[in-house]
Amino acid sequence: MAAPEGFVPPPYPYDRLDAFARLGAAHEGGLVDLSIGTPCDPPPESVLAALGSSDSERGYPPSIGTPALRDAIRGWIDRRFGIDVPASDVAACIGTKELVATTPQFLKLRTPSRDAVLYPAVAYPTYEMGAILAGCRPVPVRTVVAADGTTTLDLDSIDAADVERALMLWVNSPSNPTGALCDLDAAATWGRRHGIPVFSDECYVEFTWRGGPRTILETGRDGVIAVHSLSKRSNLAGLRVGFYAGDSDIVGYLKEVRKHVGMLVPGPAQAAGVAALSDDEHVAVQRDRYRRRLGRMAQILSQWSGLQVPLPDGGFYLWFDAGDGWAFAERLAREGGALVSPGDFYGLGGSHNVRVAVVQTDERIERVAERLGVH
Ligand SMILES: Cc1ncc(COP(=O)(O)O)c(C=O)c1O
Numbered sequence: 454m455a456a457p458e459g460f461v462p463p464p465y466p467y468d469r470l471d472a473f474a475r476l477g478a479a480h481e482g483g484l485v486d487l488s489i490g491t492p493c494d495p496p497p498e499s500v501l502a503a504l505g506s507s508d509s510e511r512g513y514p515p516s517i518g519t520p521a522l523r524d525a526i527r528g529w530i531d532r533r534f535g536i537d538v539p540a541s542d543v544a545a546c547i548g549t550k551e552l553v554a555t556t557p558q559f560l561k562l563r564t565p566s567r568d569a570v571l572y573p574a575v576a577y578p579t580y581e582m583g584a585i586l587a588g589c590r591p592v593p594v595r596t597v598v599a600a601d602g603t604t605t606l607d608l609d610s611i612d613a614a615d616v617e618r619a620l621m622l623w624v625n626s627p628s629n630p631t632g633a634l635c636d637l638d639a640a641a642t643w644g645r646r647h648g649i650p651v652f653s654d655e656c657y658v659e660f661t662w663r664g665g666p667r668t669i670l671e672t673g674r675d676g677v678i679a680v681h682s683l684s685k686r687s688n689l690a691g692l693r694v695g696f697y698a699g700d701s702d703i704v705g706y707l708k709e710v711r712k713h714v715g716m717l718v719p720g721p722a723q724a725a726g727v728a729a730l731s732d733d734e735h736v737a738v739q740r741d742r743y744r745r746r747l748g749r750m751a752q753i754l755s756q757w758s759g760l761q762v763p764l765p766d767g768g769f770y771l772w773f774d775a776g777d778g779w780a781f782a783e784r785l786a787r788e789g790g791a792l793v794s795p796g797d798f799y800g801l802g803g804s805h806n807v808r809v810a811v812v813q814t815d816e817r818i819e820r821v822a823e824r825l826g827v828h
Pocket residue numbers: 490547548549550551553577625628629654656681682683684685690694695
């Protein structure tokens with residue numbers, strides 16, 4: 454068969470770390486994987502009980518989420534942010550990665566004259582991939598950091614032609630990988646001024662270390678969508694439950710098109726999602742774990758390398774300038790048996806950096822300290 458003329462999926466970023474993973478695995482006690490942001494701590498018991506007892510296996514689940522799930526989502530938004538979102542403006546997704554990856558194609562079908570997807574220049578790679586999969590143009594937007602550490606997308610730097618052709622703008626606060634908090638008011642105001650929907654990925658919001666947790670819904674629902682996930686909040690990346698809430702017209706459109714595609718969160722997972730969203734105690738425990746591990750890991754890495762390793766304003770990643778992200782990742786795998794992500798996974802602007810996910814137990818983190826000879 455002839456070589457394809459069109460899209461060929463690029464290597465999955467983490468697959469490129471295989472050689473470093475082997476270096477780490479050669480250490481006694483094996484690899485300590487701090488590369489992918491996959492939680493290692495257990496989800497609450499109540500969630501596992503709900504998963505096995507919902508009696509929802511036989512029938513097709515509603516694509517938008519069961520009334521119980523949408524109620525639980527609304528209850529959480531109200532407790533967390535003091536905002537009452539109508540049930541009609543909330544819907545489920547199968548984890549948020551699929552929503553990030555598929556929404557541009559659905560918006561493009563609706564507005565074929567627009568074809569640009571705007572997103573932060575150093576960001577979760579799926580914003581760019583979603584644009585590519587839709588046959589759209591990914592347009593990275595650089596960020597400016599204010600004196601207080603808040604980041605603002607430099608929206609004025611976007612080419613006028615791209616603004617005119619923009620289908621959507623992604624923002625992410627707290628950010629993966631940088632941990633920075635984004636000025637959501639500025640993004641929402643800009644989007645409304647230009648008639649461009651702003652999608653705010655807030656899946657790390659429960660782990661906000663500076664100020665309180667923020668959602669773009671605080672600016673109103675008009676023209677904005679907040680995107681959330683149980684993967685990080687409740688250690689449920691394997692369950693695949695996320696949700697989105699906001700602008701009535703956009704939620705209404707996405708709900709309909711996603712139903713046609715068969716985007717269904719399995720019934721037992723929806724029931725488990727209700728249990729997870731109804732409980733805040735396990736999140737408080739998790740918050741303490743991440744805060745402690747971030748502090749300890751920053752201490753270990755700065756003592757060992759002599760580099761400055763700042764603590765993030767949110768999320769559970771350390772993100773710091775290591776000179777050369779790939780060289781640092783290799784050295785840490787060789788000497789500490791730990792795997793971290795070179796910063797260029799998140800955009801070329803990140804190539805000096807590394808991202809360290811503190812998603813291993815305290816005991817595994819101490820093992821890295823021992824190997825590096827740090828106390
Ligand atoms: C910024 C961001 N958005 C979305 C996701 C997707 O998470 P999930 O599909 O598990 O909800 C991730 C996962 O790492 C992420 O970092």
